[in-house]
Amino acid sequence: MxxxxxxxxxxxxxxxxxxxxxxxxxxxxxxxxxxxxxxxxxxxxxxxxxxxxxxxxxxxxxxxxxxxxxxxxxxxxxxxxxxxxxxxxxxxxxxxxxxxxxxxxxxxxxxxxxxxxxxxxxxxxxxxxxxxxxxxxxxxxxxxxxxxVAALTAWHALAETNPARPGDIVLVQGTGGVSLFGLQFAKELGARVIATSRSSEKLDRIAALGAWKTINSIEAAPWDERAQELTNGAGVNHILEVIGGSNLTSSAIAVAPEGTISLIGFLESGNFSLSSVPLMLKRARIQGVSVxxxxxxxxxxxxxxxxxxxxxxxxxxxxxxxxxxxxxxxxxxxxxxxxxxxxxxxxxxxx
Ligand SMILES: NC(=O)c1ccc[n+]([C@@H]2O[C@H](COP(=O)([O-])OP(=O)(O)OC[C@H]3O[C@@H](n4cnc5c(N)ncnc54)[C@H](OP(=O)(O)O)[C@@H]3O)[C@@H](O)[C@H]2O)c1
Missing domain, CATH: 3.90.180.10 (Medium-chain alcohol dehydrogenases, catalytic domain)
Known part of the structure; x- marks a missing residue:
C-alpha cells in the first residue's frame, strides 16, 4: 500500500x-x-x-x-x-x-x-x-x-415518502441528475412522466428515454398551463421541484388534488412566496426532501x-x-x- x-x-x-x-x-x-x-x-x-x-x-x-x-x-x-x-x-x-x-x-x-x-x-x-x-x-x-446524492434524492421522494403509484403522473423539471433519475424510477414504478426543459433538443432526448409528454418551459411559459392541458385538468400527482423560486407558483398550480410537491432544489432561488388557499383547497402536500x-x-x-x-x-x-x-x-x-x-x-x- x-x-x-x-x-x-x-x-x-x-x-x-x-x-x-x-x-x-x-x-x-x-x-x-x-x-x-x-x-x-x-x-x-x-x-x-x-x-x-x-x-x-x-x-x-x-x-x-x-x-x-x-x-x-x-x-x-x-x-x-x-x-x-x-x-x-x-x-x-x-x-x-x-x-x-x-x-x-x-x-x-x-x-x-x-x-x-x-x-x-x-x-x-x-x-x-x-x-x-x-x-x-x-x-x-x-x-x-x-x-x-442525485439518485437517492429522486428515489426517496418517489418511492419512500408518498410513493408514486401505477397510473400516477409525475413531473420532472430540467434534465439534470435528479430529474433523469426521477424519470427512470417513476417509469419503473408504473407512473407516466411529464418532463420540462428549457431546451427542445434535450426534450427530444428525454422523450427517447421514455417521458410520456414534454414541455418546453420557455416556449410554453408558464408551463403549468400546458401541464393542466396534458392531464385534462386533473393535474400532476407528484412534482419533483428542483428549480425553486418563482417556479413553485407553477408547481402549485399544476399539482393535482391530494398531490405532492417534493421540494428538492433551488436552481433559480432558495426563496419563494406562494398563495396558500389553492394548495389548501387541493389538500396538496409540500414535502422537503434531503437525499x-x-x-x-x-x-x-x-x-x-x-x-x-x-x-x-x-x-x-x-x-x-x-x-x-x-x-x-x-x-x-x-x-x-x-x-x-x-x-x-x-x-x-x-x-
Ligand atoms: N434536497 C436534496 O436532497 C437535493 C439533492 C440533490 C440535488 N438537490 C438540488 O436539486 C437541484 C438540481 O440538482 P441536480 O443535481 O439535478 O442539478 P444538475 O444536474 O446540475 O441539473 C440542472 C438542470 O436543471 C436545469 N436548470 C439549471 N438551471 C436552471 C434554472 N435556473 N432554471 C430552470 N432550469 C434550470 C437544466 O436543465 P435544462 O437545460 O433541461 O432546462 C440543468 O441541466 C439543485 O438545486 C440541487 O442543489 C437537492
Missing amino acids: PETMKSWHQEAFGLDNLLLSERPIPSVGEGEILVRVRAASLNYRDRLVVDGQLLPVLPEMPFTPVSDFAGEVVEIGETVKRVRVGDRVAGNFWTEWLDGPAPLEMINHAASLGGPYQGALAEYVKIPASVAVRIPAGLSFEEASTLP GHRASFERMVRFVEERSIHPVIDEIFSFDEVPKAFRRLEQGAFGKIVVSLEGQSRDRRSS
Missing part, C-alpha cells in the same frame, strides 16, 4: 483554489474503512461547497470536495464486520442517517460526505463503515458513482438491479480534468458528470 495519493484539495474556497497534489493516504481507525476511489460524480451542491457556500458548518482546510463516489474497500478498521476488503461500495451522503427519522445533525448540515466531511476527489477516501452501501452488481464504477438514509439507499440498489436501470451519464472526465468537469456542470448537463480515476475523458452524449 503506498503512503501517498493524488488528491484534489483546497486551502481556500473557490474553484481556482482547487489543486491536484500528493497527500498522505488517511489512516483508518476503529469503525472506519478505506476505499480506493474508482469514480466520483459531481452534484450542483459540490460547486457551492467548493465556493464556500451552502454549509453552515464550513469544512476544515485542506479540504477535498465531492460527495459521490464508488470504489473498492482496501482496508477495514478494527471491529468492522459489515464490510470486507474487496467489496464494491459507495457511501451514504448523510453519515448519521441510517434509517427511520433523521437526526438533528442533518438540519445543521453537520454530518455529510463531501462537506463538511472530507470528500472523494482523491485516490482513496476514508469513511465510517456504517455508511458503506454495496453498489449494484450490473453497474460500472462510473455509473454507480452517480447514485448517492435519504442508508436503508433507502439499499432498497434503491435492489430496485436498480431488479429493473436493470443504468444512470444517464452526460460526460466522463479523467482525474486531471476536474476543473473542466465543474465547468461542464455549470453549463447544464443532461444527466450526470463523472470523474473517472481510470481512463481518459469520454463523451457519452451520443450513446
